[in-house]
Structure formats: structure tokens, C-alpha cells
Amino acid sequence: MFIEYAIGAFILGGLLGFIRDYKASVKASSFMAFIGSLLLLGEVYNVYTSGPVKVNLYGLPLNVTDVSAVFLLIIGIVGTAASLYAINYMDLFERTGKGWVYAIAYNTFLASMALVVTVNSMEYFVMSWELMTLSSFILVFFSERKRDVNASAKYYITMHFLDTIPLFLALGTAYSLVGSFDKLGFDSIATALATAPTHTKIVFGGLLLIAFMTKAGITPFQFWVAETYRAAPSSVSAVMAGAMEKVALYGLIVLVWKTVGTTYTLGLLVALLGAITLTVGTLYALRETNAKRLLAYHSVGQMGYIWLGIGIGMALIPKGGALGAIGALGAFAGLFHALNHAIFKSSLFLSAGAVEYRTGTVDLDELGGLGKQMRWTALAALFASLAIAGVPPFNGFISKWLIYVAGYQSGDFFLAFGAVLAAFISAATLASFIKFYGAQFGGESERYSEVREVPGAMVAGQWILAGLTLLIGVFPGTVTGILNVFNAPIEDGVYRIGFGSVLFSPVLFVVLLGVLALGFYLALKPTYGKEAQPWDCGSTQVDWDDYRINAEGYYIKYERKIDGFYRFGDWFYGVGAAIIHYIVRAYVWMASYFVKIVDTPYTRVESVADLRRGEVLHADEEALKPLVRFLRIASDVLPGMRLGTFVVLALVVVGAVIGILMAL
Amino acid sequence: METAVKLGFSLAGIIIALFLPPYLDGIARRVKARLQYRRGPPLMQTWYDLRKLFGMPSVKPTRRALFTWAPYLALASALSAALLLPYGNVVPVDFGFNLVAFFYVVLMVSVFLMLAGLTVQNAFSHLGSAREMQIILTVEPLIAILYGVLAYNSGSLDLYTIMTGLHLTPSLVLTYVLLAYALYVESGFVPFDIAEAEQEVIGGPLSEYSGRLLGVFYYAIHIKRFALLWFFVSLLTLPWIGPVGTPEKAALVLALQFLLTIAFYPVIAALEATNARLRIDHVVKMNTRAFFAGLIILAMAFMGW
Numbered sequence: 001m002f003i004e005y006a007i008g009a010f011i012l013g014g015l016l017g018f019i020r021d022y023k024a025s026v027k028a029s030s031f032m033a034f035i036g037s038l039l040l041l042g043e044v045y046n047v048y049t050s051g052p053v054k055v056n057l058y059g060l061p062l063n064v065t066d067v068s069a070v071f072l073l074i075i076g077i078v079g080t081a082a083s084l085y086a087i088n089y090m091d092l093f094e095r096t097g098k099g100w101v102y103a104i105a106y107n108t109f110l111a112s113m114a115l116v117v118t119v120n121s122m123e124y125f126v127m128s129w130e131l132m133t134l135s136s137f138i139l140v141f142f143s144e145r146k147r148d149v150n151a152s153a154k155y156y157i158t159m160h161f162l163d164t165i166p167l168f169l170a171l172g173t174a175y176s177l178v179g180s181f182d183k184l185g186f187d188s189i190a191t192a193l194a195t196a197p198t199h200t201k202i203v204f205g206g207l208l209l210i211a212f213m214t215k216a217g218i219t220p221f222q223f224w225v226a227e228t229y230r231a232a233p234s235s236v237s238a239v240m241a242g243a244m245e246k247v248a249l250y251g252l253i254v255l256v257w258k259t260v261g262t263t264y265t266l267g268l269l270v271a272l273l274g275a276i277t278l279t280v281g282t283l284y285a286l287r288e289t290n291a292k293r294l295l296a297y298h299s300v301g302q303m304g305y306i307w308l309g310i311g312i313g314m315a316l317i318p319k320g321g322a323l324g325a326i327g328a329l330g331a332f333a334g335l336f337h338a339l340n341h342a343i344f345k346s347s348l349f350l351s352a353g354a355v356e357y358r359t360g361t362v363d364l365d366e367l368g369g370l371g372k373q374m375r376w377t378a379l380a381a382l383f384a385s386l387a388i389a390g391v392p393p394f395n396g397f398i399s400k401w402l403i404y405v406a407g408y409q410s411g412d413f414f415l416a417f418g419a420v421l422a423a424f425i426s427a428a429t430l431a432s433f434i435k436f437y438g439a440q441f442g443g444e445s446e447r448y449s450e451v452r453e454v455p456g457a458m459v460a461g462q463w464i465l466a467g468l469t470l471l472i473g474v475f476p477g478t479v480t481g482i483l484n485v486f487n488a489p490i491e492d493g494v495y496r497i498g499f500g501s502v503l504f505s506p507v508l509f510v511v512l513l514g515v516l517a518l519g520f521y522l523a524l525k526p527t528y529g530k531e532a533q534p535w536d537c538g539s540t541q542v543d544w545d546d547y548r549i550n551a552e553g554y555y556i557k558y559e560r561k562i563d564g565f566y567r568f569g570d571w572f573y574g575v576g577a578a579i580i581h582y583i584v585r586a587y588v589w590m591a592s593y594f595v596k597i598v599d600t601p602y603t604r605v606e607s608v609a610d611l612r613r614g615e616v617l618h619a620d621e622e623a624l625k626p627l628v629r630f631l632r633i634a635s636d637v638l639p640g641m642r643l644g645t646f647v648v649l650a651l652v653v654v655g656a657v658i659g660i661l662m663a664l
Numbered sequence: 665m666e667t668a669v670k671l672g673f674s675l676a677g678i679i680i681a682l683f684l685p686p687y688l689d690g691i692a693r694r695v696k697a698r699l700q701y702r703r704g705p706p707l708m709q710t711w712y713d714l715r716k717l718f719g720m721p722s723v724k725p726t727r728r729a730l731f732t733w734a735p736y737l738a739l740a741s742a743l744s745a746a747l748l749l750p751y752g753n754v755v756p757v758d759f760g761f762n763l764v765a766f767f768y769v770v771l772m773v774s775v776f777l778m779l780a781g782l783t784v785q786n787a788f789s790h791l792g793s794a795r796e797m798q799i800i801l802t803v804e805p806l807i808a809i810l811y812g813v814l815a816y817n818s819g820s821l822d823l824y825t826i827m828t829g830l831h832l833t834p835s836l837v838l839t840y841v842l843l844a845y846a847l848y849v850e851s852g853f854v855p856f857d858i859a860e861a862e863q864e865v866i867g868g869p870l871s872e873y874s875g876r877l878l879g880v881f882y883y884a885i886h887i888k889r890f891a892l893l894w895f896f897v898s899l900l901t902l903p904w905i906g907p908v909g910t911p912e913k914a915a916l917v918l919a920l921q922f923l924l925t926i927a928f929y930p931v932i933a934a935l936e937a938t939n940a941r942l943r944i945d946h947v948v949k950m951n952t953r954a955f956f957a958g959l960i961i962l963a964m965a966f967m968g969w
Contacts, residue, residue, distance in 0.1 A: 369785065371728055382730075382779075391775055392768055401764050408815040413966040416812050420962070423764075423808030430771075431797045434778050438793065442782035444726060496760075501822040504760030509744065509769075512757055516740035517733075526732050526877055529721035534786035534872055547787050554794040558801055561948045 002043035003064065003072075003118065004057055009036035010111035017103020025099030026090040030083050033107050037079030040114055044073045048482050055118075063120035066485045070335060071117040071250045073482060074342040077468065078242035079110050085350050085461025086235040088454070092357055093233060096144055105142075106236070109135040113243055117250045122174045122184040125255075126167050129247075133159045136244060139236045140228055148231035155228040157583055162214035162221055166207040173204045190259045205260040208251065215248035217300045218307060219277040223576045226288075229296035230362075234353025235461075237292060241299040242346035246338050249306060253335075257314055267315025267327075268414060271308050275418035278304025280569060282425045286432050287559050287566070289551040291352040291362040294436060295345065298388065301425065302341045308418050309334020309403045312410060313486060323410070328488035329499050330406030335483050337399035340387070340472065344396060347384035347465035348436075351377055354454045354462065355440055364435070364551035369445030373452060376459045378441040380466035385437045387469035389430035393506045393513075395472040398497060400426060402490075405502050431555060439551040447545050474506045594619040669911045670754050676918065677751030681743060681894075684925075685886035686710040688893075691926065692933035699937045710886070717879030725872045726784045734780035735873070735880035741772035742887035749894050750827070750902065751921070752914035761823045763811050766895065770850075773888045774800060777859075777881070781869025792868015795944055796852075796859035802951035803849045809958035810846060813839045813965045814899075827902040835964040840900070842958055847896050849951065851889045854936035858944050890925070893932075897924045 013032025019025040047053060047069040055062040064072070083106075090102060112135060115128035137159070141152035174184055177192040177200070193201055210221075217225040229237040252270070256262075281300030288294035313331025316323045354377045355370060356362050371378040387394035390401070400422070407419025453459065472479055480492040491498050496505040536542050559566070588607060596617045597610070604610075621628070690707035697704025725731075747756040748766050755761050774796055781793035815821045817836055818829035830836065849856045860868045867873075873881055901920055908914050942950075 371730075371783065386775070389775075390768065391772060392765070397768060401768075404764050405762075405821055408812055408821050409819070411816065411819075413963070416816060416966075417962070420805070420808045420812045423811070424805035427801050427804035430775070431801050434775075434782070434793065434797055437779070438782035438790065442790070443785035445785070498760075500820070501825060502762050502820060503822075504762070504765050505758075508757070508759040512744050512747070512759060513737075513740050516743050517736045520739050520880065521733075521736045524718055524736075524876055524880060527721040527875070528724045529875070531724045534725045534784050534789075535866075536786070544785065547785055549787060549790045549794060555798055555801070557944045558798045558948055561945060561952065 001053075001055070002039045002046055003055055003062065003114065006036045006039035006043065006114065007057060007111050009033075009039060010107040010114075013107040014104040017100035017107075019099070022094050022097055022099040023091060026102055027087050029099075029103030029107060030086040030090060033086070033110055034080060034083035036107070036110060037076050037083055040072050040076035040079065044069045044076060044482065047072075060115075060124060061120060062115075062118040064118050066482075067250070067254060068117045070339070070483055070485060071246060072114060073479075074246050074339055075110065075113050075117070075243045077339075077465070078239055078342050078346045081461045081464040082235045082238045082242070082346060082350065083110075083461075084464070085238075085353070085458050086233075087457045089235050089353055089357060089458055090233065093143060096142065098142070101138065102142060105135045105138040109139060109236075109239065109244075113247055116247050120185055122171055122186070122189060123181060125251075126171050129167060130164060132244065132247065133163065136232075136236070136240060140232045142233055142236070143231070145231075151227035151231040153584075154580055155224050157580060157587070158214065158221075158224040161583060163211045166211040170204055170207040170211070173200070173207070177204075186254065186259050190261075193260060201260055205256055205266070208255050208260070212248040212251040212256070213273070215251075216245050216303045216307070217277075217281070218273050218303060219280045219300075220572065220576070222277065222281060222300045223573055223580075225300050226284075226293045226296040229299070229349075230290060230292040234292070234349050234356060237296070238346035238349035238353075241296065241349060242342040245299060245303055246342055249303075249310070249335075249338055252307075252310065257310075262314040262318060264315050264318060267311050267313070267318075269311070270314055271311025271415055271418050274304045274307030274309075274311050275421045276304070277301070277307065278425050279421050280304075282428045282432065283562065283565060284569065286428050286555060288432075289364045289439075291355070291364055291367075291436065291440065292349070294364070294432060295348050295352060298429065298432065299341070299345055301429065302337070302345065302388070304425075305400065305403060305422060306334045306338045306341065308422060309337060309399075309406065312403075312406045312415055312418075315412075315415065316410060317486070325489050326406050326410055326499075328486045329402060329490060330410075331486045332484055332488035332490060333399055333402035333406055335485070336476075336480070337396075337403060339479060339483065340395040340399045340469070343465050343468050343472070344384040344387040344394075347380060347462055347469065348388065350458070350462045350465065351381040351384065354458055357454055357458065358451045359448060364439040367440045368448070368545065368548060369441075369443045370448055370451060371441035372444060373448065374441070374454065376453060377462060378437075380459075380462040381441060382437055383466040383469050385433035387473065389433050390426045391430070392504075393473045393510045394469045395476070396469070398473060398476050398504070398506065401504065402497075402499065405499055409502075435551055435554045439554075443548050445545045474510050476506065596622065669914075673752045673754035673914060673918065674756040677747065677749075677754065677756040680751065680922065681746035681887060681890065684922075685890040686714060686883070688890060688926070688929050689886055691929045692936065695930045695933035696937040699934065714879050714883055717882065718876050720875035722873070722875035722877045725786070728783045730779060731783045731872075732877070734776045734783070735877045735884065738773045738776035738780075739880050739884040739887070741769055741776065742884045742891060745769040745773075746887055746891040746894065749891065750823075750898055752911075752918040753902075753908040754914065762821045763814065763823060763826070764821060766823070767807065767811070770888060770891060771800070773884055777869050777885075780873070780881075781871075784872045786872055788866050788871045789869050792859050792871065795868060798944055799849065799852070799856065799858060799947060802948050802955075803846055805955045806842065806846045806951060806958050807850070809955065809962050810839050810843045812962050813958075816962075816965050827898070828907070830903040833965070834969050835961050838957075838961045838964075842954060842961065843899070844896060845954060847892045848932070848935075849947070851892050852885075853889075853932055855939040855942045856947060857941060858947065893925055893928055894921065897921050897928065900924070 009032050013029040016028040016032055017025045019028060047064050052065045108131060112128045112131035116132060119125050119128055137152055137156045140155055141149045174189050177196060178184060178188055214221040229241060232240060278301045281297050281304055285294050285297030285301060288297055309330045313327045316327025352362055387396040390396045404419050404423055407415050410416060476497045477492050495507050496503045498504055536547055687707055689710040693709060694704040745766060778793040778796050781789035813835055814826055818826040860870060870881055898921060908917055
């Protein structure tokens with residue numbers, strides 16, 4: 001019931017975009033998106049207390065299961081914080097003047113994600129999925145800078161080839177299996193697949209797997225992620241990284257795992273893809289110096305963790321017994337990490353956006369010394385950074401730790417090796433976020449001494465999430481009830497969480513750490529003598545702002561040592577870029593038959609840039625041109641008429657119509 | 665009676681963790697001096713140094729609150745890690761007696777050290793923080809893989825199970841050797857004291873610290889080194905002495921742990937005194953090799969060797 005109101009709020013939010021004033025329209029629509037996201041959380045509570053519900057949403061049948069509730073929770077939390085933040089943040093794009101575009105696209109984006117995780121049949125799933133891709137694409141090029149437009153075009157083409165086409169083929173396969181478009185519910189597909197030959201299963205599962213891998217940014221399909229998240233406005237990047245990637249995980253669980261079914265081999269494949277992805281994504285993030293690209297590569301890496309956990313579940317649950325229990329633990333940990341990642345990654349994107357809002361840049365080499373001026377943003381970024389690095393007592397620690405437990409105890413070499421990689425990459429994540437925090441908020445700088453803290457709504461948006469990283473970290477019991485859809489035999493009392501004899505008590509740890517830190521503080525209270533500038537070897541020539549290491553220099557020695565890895569990765573990227581390039585060429589070739597360059601006739605269309613340079617006319621526009629011309633003339637003439645003339649003309653037209661009707 | 669015994673051992677643990685670490689450093693200083701034909705300072709010298717630092721006010725290079733809080737948080741993390749280890753067979757504060765929790769809590773000392781270095785506008789302390797991180801980056805995969813061997817060998821990440829369930833295989837022996845190396849690097853003893861390198865980066869993350877705050881940081885680092893060594897010693901002794909049922913046996917175990925810890929320190933000091941600091945890229949190279957060696961050990965463990 002809440003979900004109907006939520007969708008209603010999103011629709012209203014979209015309509016509010018038609019307010020003329022840019023600022024008013026983005027503020028009103030972001031506020032409605034905020035309300036809608038809160039209502040989604042209400043639906044989660046509803047499902048949690050009274051079990052799965054079936055809803056009829058304006059004729060669209062929805063089935064809100066316990067798995068859906070987990071993902072609605074993710075979308076709800078991220079949507080709430082990001083929308084609240086966007087109320088002020090979107091002012092940054094005022095010069096584009098497209099408030100209504102943002103309003104419709106953003107609200108559609110949130111609503112379509114909510115639909116993807118609740119609809120119960122394949123055709124609505126694919127439809128909502130496409131709506132999600134389209135609306136996110138519109139948001140990515142919202143700034144209209146050239147580099148951003150290119151990024152969004154690549155994003156859309158990638159999604160088109162690796163997402164839309166496989167999904168439609170899968171839809172076709174499902175149709176041919178079931179034989180009717182009315183009965184494409186997930187359970188009827190599962191029933192039909194149960195008796196289908198193995199190769200049909202492989203084709204259907206494989207197509208879906210490619211689609212979900214692409215959306216989640218799993219290696220080798222991670223190439224679109226960095227530029228896309230960099231280009232999108234930060235509040236949108238937060239939703240894309242926090243929620244949209246998780247929707248692909250929903251697809252993996254509900255369509256691949258539950259509908260097609262799982263085997264040990266498939267689970268191992270998913271887990272290994274996860275292990276490779278977490279390594280590739282995070283090591284690429286390590287050398288990034290653009291805050292948003294760094295975060296984007298980390299979302300790739302963290303998705304790897306999640307897939308590793310889910311893969312352990314898919315591999316071991318079919319085995320049953322003690323191994324099945326470890327599998328369920330892995331799957332639970334994966335899902336838990338999905339929620340945690342949504343929270344801290346969105347928080348980090350919002351912090352990067354806050355810095356961008358005040359300084360106008362996200363380049364880590366240029367930033368620095370913001371810790372004193374933007375105190376609350378800095379603290380939120382620190383919380384979220386520690387959470388993503390898996391430092392206790394933040395939420396990232398609990399879920400990562402459960403993934404290690406599942407992997408290490410699986411008794412399987414490949415899964416254990418995945419856990420080893422995960423533990424190693426945890427250090428790389430820490431390194432990357434020490435850099436992220438240090439380069440932006442560490443030290444002091446003169447260049448940014450006039451910077452102020454961001455407005456209240458933006459701070460609140462960050463702190464909803466940053467506060468949750470600590471809350472869930474200390475009291476994981478608050479969410480484990482909703483998350484444990486795999487019935488993993490975890491112990492999740494108020495005081496401790498764990499599996500079997502491997503337990504961790506976050507509350508006890510926090511109390512111990514707090515008491516010790518406070519005790520030492522009181523026992524050895526800091527006493528200060530004089531205040532002095534940091535020591536600079538007595539130099540008089542040092543530029544104060546440059547007396548630090550820039551982001552590029554942090555781990556340069558280490559990066560040089562693993563240069564071989566980067567070279568291989570870059571070569572791989574090169575191949576991917578070439579493929580995308582040829583796809584673009586093919587599109588342009590097709591488009592050249594439908595598009596005419598008007599201002600300089602007979603120009604041959606050879607690249608996308610040609611289309612952008614001249615004024616173009618599409619085939620459909622050309623067909624409708626006479627009508628458009630007539631309407632233009634009419635609109636030029638009409639305002640000039642006086643009322644009397646208009647009334648006479650109207651009478652003539654009405655008379656003519658009546659005359660024709662009578663003659664007929 | 666049962667609780668009284670437990671309380672006694674816990675108290676012993678707390679006292680050891682709080683007071684022994686600076687003495688261990690005193691031992692190391694004495695051994696280093698003897699190796700150089702010097703007489704050396706008294707065993708209490710590190711304590712005297714700390715007391716002197718505690719008595720002096722700190723110079724304030726920044727107004728960031730994190731600069732003030734980081735030493736205390738680092739000290740609290742170090743002590744929490746030390747209290748998570750078994751003294752005899754009693755864990756003073758059991759908030760999660762398993763490998764991963766212990767490892768992360770130890771890591772938190774470094775995290776606060778690095779954050780502290782980054783709060784001030786000083787290229788040397790930034791450089792030191794980045795170096796500390798690079799060492800962690802190279803040593804953590806090694807530790808992760810060795811934990812994998814331990815977990816596979818005993819069937820669990822839980823330290824109780826590990827300390828009762830390990831069985832002797834060639835891979836386990838190799839694991840001990842590599843683990844000793846990894847923990848030595850993690851402790852930042854001499855060839856690996858790259859982050860704080862006095863002569864190069866004037867103390868690294870600590871270069872802006874002085875007086876009482878510096879003392880707190882030094883104390884935290886001593887306790888962290890002690891915790892890592894005590895962890896290794898416990899892993900070395902507890903699995904092989906059979907079930908510890910009676911308080912008498914537990915007291916013997918505690919004495920064994922204590923003596924072994926003290927016995928290891930001269931070895932460490934000798935290594936420190938006879939080595940020169942490595943360059944960061946050398947350490948990266950060495951640790952990468954050790955990682956691949958670890959990979960082979962993990963494969964051996966899975967083959968049952």
C-alpha cells in the first residue's frame with residue numbers, strides 16, 4: 001500500500017518539474033523524490049512486519065517479496081539521503097536551465113528501480129529495466145559538458161548492446177518456453193525451465209548473466225562505470241552506485257539463481273568473477289586522482305565482494321548440510337554487503353559532491369585542507385571511508401568479515417583464494433580511502449581558506465548515511481532480520497553477530513575502545529605549549545599549499561611495482577574501447593540514412609562530432625516539416641489577432657465543421 | 665572460584681599488556697648496545713623516556729581535533745588488540761576471538777597513525793603516512809593467505825578452534841616461518857621502519873608530534889608490537905600443549921608465553937642492530953615474492969601436505 005503512494009509521489013515529483021523557475025522545480029521535485037523514498041521504506045517495514053504482499057499498482061501486478069524488501073530498503077535509504085541532498089546540490093547546474101528534465105528523469109529513475117525489484121513477470125521486469133537505463137542515461141549528460149555527453153553516449157551504447165539486447169533475447173526465450181505473454185511470471189518460467197533441455201537453460205541463464213554483469217560493472221564489463229559516474233551529478237552518481245548496481249544483484253538472485261537454478265559450477269563462476277572484479281576494480285581505483293572516478297572504480301570493486309559472497313552461496317547451498325550452512329552465510333554476507341555498500345558509497349559520493357559544490361573541482365591533486373572549513377562533511381567522509389575500508393566498528397567490517405568467514409571456512413581452494421584476495425583488497429581499499437580523505441580534508445590550505453560548510457540539507461543527506469554506517473556497524477541486529485532471506489544460521493543477537501563459534505561483538509568492542517580512549521585521554525590529558533606552524537626545514541621558498549604530497553604521489557612506488565597489472569588492464573580497456581568505437585561507427589552509418597545536415601547541404605556524416613557540429617534534421621522531422629511550419633506560422637500570427645477577429649474566425653471554423661457534418 | 669581464576673588471569677593479562685611492552689623495548693636497547701660494545705641503558709629506560717614525554721606539553725601545529733584524538737584512539741586500539749589475546753587460556757575481553765577481528769584491530773593503530781600524519785600540512789608526515797600504507801598494502805596479502813592456511817588446517821577462523829585444532833603438516837611449518845616474517849614487517853622493526861624513518865622523513869607521521877601526545881603514540885606502538893609478538897607466541901605454544909583444564913596448567917602456559925616473548929626480543933633486537941633500513945620498493949618486491957610463496961603454501965595445505 002505504501003508503494004502505491006511512493007509511485008504517486010514520484011509521479012507528482014515529475015509533474016512538479018514543470019514549474020518555470022529552475023531552482024523551484026528541482027527543489028520541489030527532489031523533495032517529492034525524498035517523500036517517495038521514505039514511503040518505500042514504509043513498504044519495507046510493512047513487508048517486514050506482515051509478510052510478502054501482492055499489490056495491484058494501477059493495473060500493474062506487483063509482488064513485494066522478502067527479497068524485494070531488501071532491495072526496496074537499499075533504494076529507499078539511498079533515495080532518501082540523495083534526494084534530500086539534491087534539494088540544494090542541483091543548484092550547481094542552474095545554467096543548463098532544464099529543471100523539468102531533471103525532475104522527470106530523476107523521479108522516473110527512482111520509481112523504475114522500485115518497479116524492477118517488485119514486478120513479478122518478465123515483460124514488466126524488462127520494461128522497468130529499460131526505463132531505468134533510459135532515465136539514468138538522461139541524468140548522466142545533465143551537465144551538457146562535452147566530455148560528459150560522450151561518457152553518457154558510451155554508457156547508453158554499452159547498455160544497449162550488453163543489457164537491452166540480451167534481456168530482450170531472454171524475454172523471447174521465456175516466451176517461447178511458456179508460450180504466452182500473459183503468463184510470463186517468474187514462477188511459471190521456472191516451471192517451464194525445469195523440464196526444458198539443458199542448453200536452453202544455459203542460453204537463458206547466460207543471457208541474463210551478461211545483462212546483470214554489465215549493469216553491475218563486473219569484469220570484463222566494468223569499462224563504462226568510471227566515466228559515467230564521473231559525468232553524472234553527484235547525487236545521481238550516489239543513486240547509481242548505491243542503488244542501480246544492486247538492482248542487477250536482484251536480477252542475479254531472483255532470475256538467475258531462483259528461476260534458472262544454481263549448481264556448484266555456476267556458483268563458482270559467479271564467485272570467481274567477483275574475486276577478479278574486486279581485484280581489478282580496486283587496484284584501478286588505487287591510482288585514480290579524480291575523486292568521483294576513484295569512487296566509481298571502488299563501486300566496481302565492492303560489487304566484486306558482493307558477487308563473491310552470493311557466489312559462495314550459489315556454489316555451496318546446493319550441497320546442503322554443513323557446507324550449505326556456510327553457503328547461506330556467504331549469500332547472507334553478500335546481501336549484507338550490498339546494503340552496506342549502498343550506504344557508504346552513496347555517502348562518499350555525496351561528500352565528493354559537497355566538496356565539488358564549494359570548490360568546483362573533484363580533482364584530488366588540487367584539493368586539500370578542507371577539514372577545518374567543512375567539518376561535518378569531513379567527518380562524514382571519514383566515517384564512510386573507514387566503513388568501506390572495513391575498519392571496525394563500522395558496517396563494512398561486519399559484512400566483509402562474514403564474507404571472509406564463509407570463504408575461508410568453505411574448504412574449497414578457489415573460494416578460499418577468493419577470500420584471500422578479498423582480504424588483500426581490503427588493504428588496497430584502505431589505502432585508497434586514506435588518500436581520498438587525506439587529499440581532500442588533510443592538512444591546511446590557503447587557497448581554500450574562504451570555503452564554507454555546505455547548506456543544511458546537504459549535510460543532513462550525508463549524515464543520514466554516515467550515521468547509518470556506525471549504527472548498523474554497532475547494532476547489526478537492526479537489519480539482519482530483513483536481510484536474512486537465505487535463512488543463514490547466523491547468530492545475530494543484540495550483542496554479537498557471527499556464525500558457529502566465530503563471533504564478533506561490536507557493542508562490546510565499541511564500549512571497550514571508547515572507555516580505553518576516554519580513560520587514557522582523561523589520565524593523560526593533552527597539554528599544549530605554544531602554537532607553531534608545521535616544520536618546513538627552515539625553508540622560506542616553500543609554497544604553503546604545495547608543502548604536502550599530492551594524490552598522485554601517495555602510492556607511486558607501489559603502483560610502479562604492479563605496473564604489469566595495469567598495462568594488461570589498459571590493453572584490455574583498449575580492446576573494449578575499440579569495440580565500442582566500431583559500434584558507434586555502425587550507429588553513425590545507420591543514422592546517416594535518417595539524418596540530414598541542414599545548414600551545410602551535402603555534408604557527409606562520418607562521426608558523431610559531425611552530427612553535433614551542424615544543424616540536423618531527422619527523417620521524421622522532415623516528414624512532419626510542413627505541419628511544423630504551419631504551426632509556427634500560426635503561432636506567429638495568433639498572438640497578433642484581436643479578440644474580435646479570433647471570435648469571427650472561430651465562428652467561421654465552427655460553422656464550416658457543422659456544414660461538413662450536415663453535408664455528410 | 666571459576667570466575668575468580670578467570671579474573672586473576674585477566675588482571676595478569678592487563679598488567680602484562682600495559683607494563684611489559686616498554687620493558688621489552690628496554691631489553692632490545694640493551695641487546696643492541698651490547699652488540700655494539702656499549703654498556704647500554706637500564707631496562708627501565710624506555711619507561712623513563714615515556715614518563716619524560718608525558719610530562720612535557722605538546723607543540724600545536726594545527727587545530728584539528730583529530731590531531732589530538734588520534735594518539736588516544738591508537739593507544740585504545742592497541743590495548744584492545746592485546747586484550748583479545750589469550751593469557752594462559754583466558755581472554756581478558758572477548759569481543760570476537762578470531763583471526764580477522766584481531767588483525768583489523770591491530771590495523772587500526774596504523775590507521776590512526778596515518779590519519780594523524782595527514783591532519784597537518786607537512787610533506788614529511790604525509791610521506792610517512794603514505795609509506796606506512798604501502799607497507800600494509802604489501803604485507804596484508806601475505807597475512808591473508810597465511811590465515812587461509814591456518815583456517816583450512818584447523819577448519820575455522822575462530823582462535824579457540826585454531827589453538828586446539830591445528831595439526832602438524834609441512835605447510836603449517838612453512839606458514840609459521842612466513843608468519844613470523846609478516847608480523848615482523850607489520851611491527852615496523854628496523855629493516856622495515858620505513859614509515860617513521862628518522863633520518864629520511866624525520867619521524868614520518870610522528871614528525872609534528874611532541875611532548876605528551878608523542879609519548880602516547882610511542883606507547884601505542886610498543887603495545888602493538890607486543891600484541892603481534894604475543895599473538896605469534898600463543899600460536900606457537902597453545903596448539904601443542906594439549907587441553908588446558910586446570911588453573912595450574914594455565915599458569916604454566918602463561919609463564920611459557922611470557923618467557924618466550926622475552927626470549928624473542930633479543931633475537932629481534934639482534935636483527936634490528938645488524939640490518940640497515942630497506943628502500944620502500946625493495947620491501948614491495950620482497951613481500952610480493954613472499955606472497956607467491958604463500959600461495960604455494962596454501963595450495964600445499966589444500967593438497968593435505
